[in-house]
Amino acid sequence: xxxxxxxxxxxxxxxxxxxxxxxxxxxxxxxxxxxxxxxxxxxxxxxxxxxxxxxxxxxxxxxxxxxxxxxxxxxxxxxxxxxxxxxxxxxxxxxxxxxxxxxxxxxxxxxxxxxxxxxxxxxxxxxxxxxxxxxxxxxxxxxxxxxxxxxxxxxxxxxxxxxxxxxxxxxxxxxxxxxxxxxxxxxxxxxxxxxxxxxxxxxxxxxxxxxxxxxxxxxxxxxxxxxxxxxxxxxxxxxxxxxxxxxxxxxxxxxxxxxxxxxxxxxxxxxxxxxxxxxxxxxxxxxxxxxxxxxxxxxxxxxxxxxxxxxxxxxxxxxxxxxxxxxxxxxxxxxxxxxxxxxxxxxx
Amino acid sequence: xxxxxxxxxxxxxxxxxxxxxxxxxxxxxxxxxxxxxxxxxxxxxxxxxxxxxxxxxxxxxxxxxxxxxxxxxxxxxxxxxxxxxxxxxxxxxxxxxxxxxxxxxxxxxxxxxxxxxxxxxxxxxxxxxxxxxxxxxxxxxxxxxxxxxxxxxxxxxxxxxxxxxxxxxxxxxxxxxxxxxxxxxxxxxxxxxxxxxxxxx
Numbered sequence: 001x002x003x004x005x006x007x008x009x010x011x012x013x014x015x016x017x018x019x020x021x022x023x024x025x026x027x028x029x030x031x032x033x034x035x036x037x038x039x040x041x042x043x044x045x046x047x048x049x050x051x052x053x054x055x056x057x058x059x060x061x062x063x064x065x066x067x068x069x070x071x072x073x074x075x076x077x078x079x080x081x082x083x084x085x086x087x088x089x090x091x092x093x094x095x096x097x098x099x100x101x102x103x104x105x106x107x108x109x110x111x112x113x114x115x116x117x118x119x120x121x122x123x124x125x126x127x128x129x130x131x132x133x134x135x136x137x138x139x140x141x142x143x144x145x146x147x148x149x150x151x152x153x154x155x156x157x158x159x160x161x162x163x164x165x166x167x168x169x170x171x172x173x174x175x176x177x178x179x180x181x182x183x184x185x186x187x188x189x190x191x192x193x194x195x196x197x198x199x200x201x202x203x204x205x206x207x208x209x210x211x212x213x214x215x216x217x218x219x220x221x222x223x224x225x226x227x228x229x230x231x232x233x234x235x236x237x238x239x240x241x242x243x244x245x246x247x248x249x250x251x252x253x254x255x256x257x258x259x260x261x262x263x264x265x266x267x268x269x270x271x272x273x274x275x276x277x278x279x280x281x282x283x284x285x286x287x288x289x290x291x292x293x294x295x296x297x298x299x300x301x302x303x304x305x306x307x308x309x310x311x312x313x314x315x316x317x318x319x320x321x322x323x324x325x326x327x328x329x330x331x332x333x334x335x336x337x338x339x340x341x342x343x344x345x346x347x348x
Numbered sequence: 349x350x351x352x353x354x355x356x357x358x359x360x361x362x363x364x365x366x367x368x369x370x371x372x373x374x375x376x377x378x379x380x381x382x383x384x385x386x387x388x389x390x391x392x393x394x395x396x397x398x399x400x401x402x403x404x405x406x407x408x409x410x411x412x413x414x415x416x417x418x419x420x421x422x423x424x425x426x427x428x429x430x431x432x433x434x435x436x437x438x439x440x441x442x443x444x445x446x447x448x449x450x451x452x453x454x455x456x457x458x459x460x461x462x463x464x465x466x467x468x469x470x471x472x473x474x475x476x477x478x479x480x481x482x483x484x485x486x487x488x489x490x491x492x493x494x495x496x497x498x499x500x501x502x503x504x505x506x507x508x509x510x511x512x513x514x515x516x517x518x519x520x521x522x523x524x525x526x527x528x529x530x531x532x533x534x535x536x537x538x539x540x541x542x543x544x545x546x547x548x549x
Binding site for chain 1: 373376377379380381383384386387388389390392
């Protein structure tokens with residue numbers, strides 16, 4: 001049994017890992033295609049039918065490029081930077097509930113690698129670590145543009161983490177749990193958290209954009225001001241890893257938004273037609289994936305619509321708008337939850 | 349005011365709704381979303397080409413006459429007329445027995461056009477007294493080295509079997525216009541006109 005459990009977990013980890021990489025790979029393709037369609041172009045269509053092999057060609061290009069490490073850089077940290085970025089990006093996938101349990105031979109196999117009861121805390125811990133990859137990479141480059149980009153990235157991520165955390169506190173208050181699996185399981189049929197926490201959801205999505213360094217919050221790699229931002233000095237696959245980590249982050253963010261606010265693997269009305277729990281679990285996985293793909297599209301759609309914020313506007317939005325709003329959201333949620341006690345107090 | 353889309357810029361205070369930015373963001377996103385379904389303006393170049401105008405001036409051709417002899421006599425007027433100095437030539441004398449190759453006693457042994465210098469203005473064909481050089485609707489290929497862009501006679505002279513069609517640019521009107529030029533020998537296109545215009549002189 002112990003061994004079975006171990007093998008099952010290893011397989012699950014491998015599956016989630018490879019799916020993450022695959023989705024991130026094809027996000028690069030989707031990004032270029034969607035950008036093209038939104039701008040009345042065609043996009044990459046030469047490598048394979050519809051350009052479907054473009055990510056492969058990009059990967060080959062990245063690997064074949066000359067590897068440059070600046071002589072003035074701190075070589076060890078320079079190499080650790082993109083690795084750390086990639087590591088933290090992949091680590092968050094552990095707590096996402098990808099579906100309900102599948103029952104094989106009387107044994108339940110949950111489609112979540114680790115349903116820790118402090119899932120949200122773990123998520124925020126890893127998210128906070130994510131800034132280190134960028135910070136270390138930018139600092140070790142020993143280049144002023146890289147350093148400025150890294151400083152921007154870290155201050156941006158720290159600022160928006162606050163609002164994100166407070167908006168999640170309101171969610172934790174309504175759901176009463178820190179476990180991601182539990183949060184997903186609560187949102188059966190139409191009881192999606194977005195309906196109970198619309199403001200919190202909006203704040204969370206905006207902060208997710210900032211945390212993943214996506215447009216309109218992509219100041220860390222602001223080409224017009226900072227050459228390439230924190231990855232100015234990077235080349236070859238180390239640059240590739242930085243860029244790839246962004247797509248993994250986007251995938252994980254989409255998964256987290258879907259799980260926290262948009263019902264996770266739940267889909268209303270599906271229980272009427274499908275009764276076999278195993279099929280329901282598999283369908284749940286499909287539904288979650290549809291939601292994730294939808295959000296990835298949303299991420300890209302926003303990127304190719306909105307212009308980049310100015311740095312002071314970014315900080316204004318983070319500290320003067322989103323944090324007060326999320327605190328207001330938290331207070332309102334608390335007041336609503338305590339309404340009976342408050343009414344009782346005043347009617348005494 | 350030509351498009352009636354100009355708007356007066358005002359620096360008024362934004363209203364609360366405008367300060368929230370969300371309506372503006374959503375309207376912007378709607379605009380980009382509608383572009384998802386619009387036809388792309390791309391032309392997939394090597395497979396598809398843009399349709400050229402009838403008077404497009406592309407790669408040159410050195411014409412042959414009705415018997416298949418080269419018209420060019422290496423007079424050098426095209427090279428003189430060329431504002432980009434793209435044309436060079438070396439003349440040679442026709443030997444007995446070469447009458448089927450060259451129309452007149454002098455011919456161009458070497459005739460080169462540097463396609464990187466050429467600006468495709470068409471002054472060469474205007475200068476040509478022998479109706480020998482014309483610009484066609486063909487594109488100049490791209491190459492990896494500069495040397496390959498220097499087109500010699502092997503590329504420029506049309507082949508006997510497949511003459512280049514010039515009717516799109518050299519319409520009857522254009523031909524008639526050219527007849528008014530003061531070159532009596534320029535009028536081999538139309539035998540009737542020759543006597544008529546020749547009467548001017």
